[in-house]
Amino acid sequence: xxxxxxxxxxxxxxxxxxxxxxxxxxxxxxxxxxxxxxxxxxxxxxxxxxxxxxxxxxxxxxxxxxxxxxxxxxxxxxxxxxxxxxxxxxxxxxxxxxxxxxxxxxxxxxxxxxxxxxxxxxxxxxxxxxxxxxxxxxxxxxxxxxxxxxxxxxxxxxxxxxxxxxxxxxxxxxxxxxxxxxxxxxxxxxxxxxxxxxxxxxxxxxxxxxxxxxxxxxxxxxxxxxxxxxxxxxxxxxxxxxxxxxxxxxxxxxxxxxxxxxxxxxxxxxxxxxxxxxxxxxxxxxxxxxxxxxxxxxxxxxxxxxxxxxxxxxxxx
Amino acid sequence: xxxxxxxxxxxxxxxxxxxxxxxxxxxxxxxxxxxxxxxxxxxxxxxxxxxxxxxxxxxxxxxxxxxxxxxxxxxxxxxxxxxxxxxxxxxxxxxxxxxxxxxxxxxxxxxxxxxxxxxxxxxxxxxxxxxxxxxxxxxxxxxxxxxxxxxxxxxxxxxxxxxxxxxxxxxxxxxxxxxxxxxxxxxxxxxxxxxxxxxxxxxxxxx
Numbered sequence: 359x360x361x362x363x364x365x366x367x368x369x370x371x372x373x374x375x376x377x378x379x380x381x382x383x384x385x386x387x388x389x390x391x392x393x394x395x396x397x398x399x400x401x402x403x404x405x406x407x408x409x410x411x412x413x414x415x416x417x418x419x420x421x422x423x424x425x426x427x428x429x430x431x432x433x434x435x436x437x438x439x440x441x442x443x444x445x446x447x448x449x450x451x452x453x454x455x456x457x458x459x460x461x462x463x464x465x466x467x468x469x470x471x472x473x474x475x476x477x478x479x480x481x482x483x484x485x486x487x488x489x490x491x492x493x494x495x496x497x498x499x500x501x502x503x504x505x506x507x508x509x510x511x512x513x514x515x516x517x518x519x520x521x522x523x524x525x526x527x528x529x530x531x532x533x534x535x536x537x538x539x540x541x542x543x544x545x546x547x548x549x550x551x552x553x554x555x556x557x558x559x560x561x562x563x564x565x566x567x568x569x570x571x572x573x574x575x576x577x578x579x580x581x582x583x584x585x586x587x588x589x590x591x592x593x594x595x596x597x598x599x600x601x602x603x604x605x606x607x608x609x610x611x612x613x614x615x616x617x618x619x620x621x622x623x624x625x626x627x628x629x630x631x632x633x634x635x636x637x638x639x640x641x642x643x644x645x646x647x648x649x650x651x652x653x654x655x656x657x658x659x660x661x662x663x664x665x666x667x668x669x670x671x672x673x674x675x
Numbered sequence: 676x677x678x679x680x681x682x683x684x685x686x687x688x689x690x691x692x693x694x695x696x697x698x699x700x701x702x703x704x705x706x707x708x709x710x711x712x713x714x715x716x717x718x719x720x721x722x723x724x725x726x727x728x729x730x731x732x733x734x735x736x737x738x739x740x741x742x743x744x745x746x747x748x749x750x751x752x753x754x755x756x757x758x759x760x761x762x763x764x765x766x767x768x769x770x771x772x773x774x775x776x777x778x779x780x781x782x783x784x785x786x787x788x789x790x791x792x793x794x795x796x797x798x799x800x801x802x803x804x805x806x807x808x809x810x811x812x813x814x815x816x817x818x819x820x821x822x823x824x825x826x827x828x829x830x831x832x833x834x835x836x837x838x839x840x841x842x843x844x845x846x847x848x849x850x851x852x853x854x855x856x857x858x859x860x861x862x863x864x865x866x867x868x869x870x871x872x873x874x875x876x877x878x879x880x881x882x
Contacts, residue, residue: 359760375762382747382763391800396750424750666750671760 359667361473361482365493365542373497373545374516376663380501381515383666384659387423397426400669403456404430405447406485407463412630412654413485413495417460420661426669429456444468445477452478458669459483466490466534481668489532489560489593495629496538498660500546502653503583503625510623520547525577526568527553528587528610528637531560532594535629536587540568553577555610557599574610578619585627586612586638603636613639617647625649679840679855683829688812688850691828692721695810696728698826703777706736708805710773712746714782714794715764719745720845721812722781744768746780746801748793766797773802779826783841785811788822813852815839 359372368376386394402421406414414430421428431451444463451459458481461469466488473482486492500519508518524543530536530552543550550568552559563570571577578584589606600606607613612626620626626638626648634640643650683691703709706729713722726743730736747764755761780794791809798807810826815833829852833839836857844850 379763382765385766386750389801394750394800395796396755666763667760670750670755672756672758 361469361484362493362664362668363469363473363482363484364491365496365538365545366491368493368542368545370545370547373500373542376497376660376667377501377504378515379666380497380656380660380663381505383662384656387655387659387662392423393425394423395425396666397421397424397669400426400457401455402426402428402458402460402665402669403451403454403480404428404460404485405451405462406431407433407461407468408486410462410486412657413462413492416654416657417483417485417494417661417665419658420665423658424662424665426457426665429454444472445475448472448477448480452480456480458665460485462486464488483664483668486534488534489537490534491538491541492534492629493538493542494657494661494664495535496542497664498653498657499535499539499585499627499629500542501660502627502649502656503548504546505656506625506649507582517547519543522548522583523581524548524550525553525574525581525584526550526587527574527584527612529558529589529599530554530563530587531558531599532590533587537566539585540566544568551577551581553610555600555606574612574616575619578616578624579621581620581624583625583627584612584620585629586632586642588629588631589633589637591633607636611637611639612642614641617642617645620647627653630654679853681851682831682854683813683852685844685850688828688852691812692724693728695826695828696725696732699725699779699808699810700729700733702808702825706730706733706742708776709736709742709779710769710771710776710804711743711779711781711810712768712773712794712798713743714780714790715745715747716846717841717843718780718782719764720843721783722779725781725810741769741771746794746797748790748797751793751796753789753793766801768801773798773804775803775805777806777808778804779808779810781810783812783843784839785809785814785822785824785827786817786839788818788820791822792820812841813839 404414404417418428460483461472462485468487469482469484484493504518508515526536540550544567552568552570553574626642628650632638632643711722711726713719722743726739744767745765747766749761749763808825811824812828813831814824814827815831817835838855840853842849842851
């Protein structure tokens with residue numbers, strides 16, 4: 359693996375290998391000494407053009423646990439605010455000896471551009487590009503789901519997600535998490551249904567490998583997990599995507615009543631940060647079936663696995 | 676590969692593991708505080724087999740789960756950057772951990788010593804054993820580090836270009852130790868060579 363840009367690039371074998379490595383990484387994180395010498399001498403640059411708390415900290419923790427040097431670079435207070443281009447920033451980072459760049463950018467395709475424009479030879483991890491993809495989030499969601507379902511049913515870890523039913527609810531239009539999740543879960547054999555108002559489904563969703571529905575109550579009794587997406591009001595500009603927050607909550611919010619429509623074993627997931635009271639109620643977010651905090655912890659293990667697979671082997675020629 | 680010839684077969688491997696189990700017990704004066712950690716993949720199975728023999732031989736030895744575990748060393752290797760990326764093996768310790776225990780590392784082949792070096796590093800991140808010992812099925816020489824095994828199944832003098840392959844029932848479907856020359860090098864008639872190798876090695880085996 360040279361770059362991790364999109365969940366679509368991962369074959370079933372790649373994805374399962376990454377999840378298996380993440381499982382071992384998670385085991386090391388339960389120990390007293392969490393640090394491993396594996397990436398000693400490698401430099402990872404966190405290049406964040408967009409605000410982020412958990413993804414940035416999670417990548418930073420993952421790289422540090424593997425003994426890589428981490429340089430965090432956020433657009434605020436850098437030369438980017440003086441108008442430096444992505445290309446010049448990339449050249450600067452390479453000159454500083456970066457082995458991998460973790461990139462968060464508001465433009466869809468920024469990670470692909472950085473990886474394939476021939477500006478530099480560093481490995482690129484996409485940590486969210488516009489409304490396009492966020493592959494490590496999808497991997498940590500799949501990791502969390504696989505772990506929980508395997509605890510309940512046992513069986514071959516490579517096949518636990520086959521046939522698992524997952525509802526992805528909410529602002530699919532602006533969500534890079536939704537696209538990455540749909541692609542990855544499909545690769546792993548799960549059955550995904552998107553639930554959203556028609557205004558919050560992207561054009562061309564009919565070509566995605568999943569079903570769609572507008573009726574959350576009808577979907578919930580039949581799923582193993584419901585993944586609630588954040589309503590991204592900062593991307594909604596003038597609004598007009600739904601009449602009011604109250605109406606959105608009434609039709610698509612996960613509240614206590616809807617929580618009780620779920621089967622007993624079903625999980626409640628959210629990539630964070632949450633708008634409590636809008637897409638998810640406090641009762642749902644804090645219920646025992648919520649994996650929201652666990653997802654954050656698993657994120658470190660999954661990102662350790664991604665960094666390991668990208669950086670631990672011999673240098674690509 | 677046509678030139679691969681067996682130097683140990685199933686019955687010999689079984690006897691060797693029984694001897695190692697008894698040596699470990701003798702050296703440790705019983706099974707108290709003893710933990711066997713196998714290095715994946717084949718070391719894990721060997722550790723388990725030695726532990727089974729140990730439990731059978733020593734009435735006071737605890738249940739198998741408290742005696743045996745596995746220790747993956749991949750993330751501590753010094754040659755990661757020279758090879759394509761490797762999948763990780765499993766590390767699992769007995770419930771009591773390794774603090775103040777006598778840990779016996781178990782591996783199939785001792786060669787350069789680099790795997791054992793990595794294992795010692797990995798172990799020090801997991802706890803502080805009272806002592807660490809090393810048991811291997813085959814010692815083929817050519818050490819690159821100051822490392823020596825405490826319990827050796829068979830000393831096998833080899834040329835550096837030869838390769839030694841351990842096959843185990845659990846992984847490969849049969850038990851055998853094979854030695855083969857450098858790829859496609861014409862071996863001088865396999866039969867006589869086979870007679871010579873075990874004879875030369877057996878004397879050192881028991882140490």
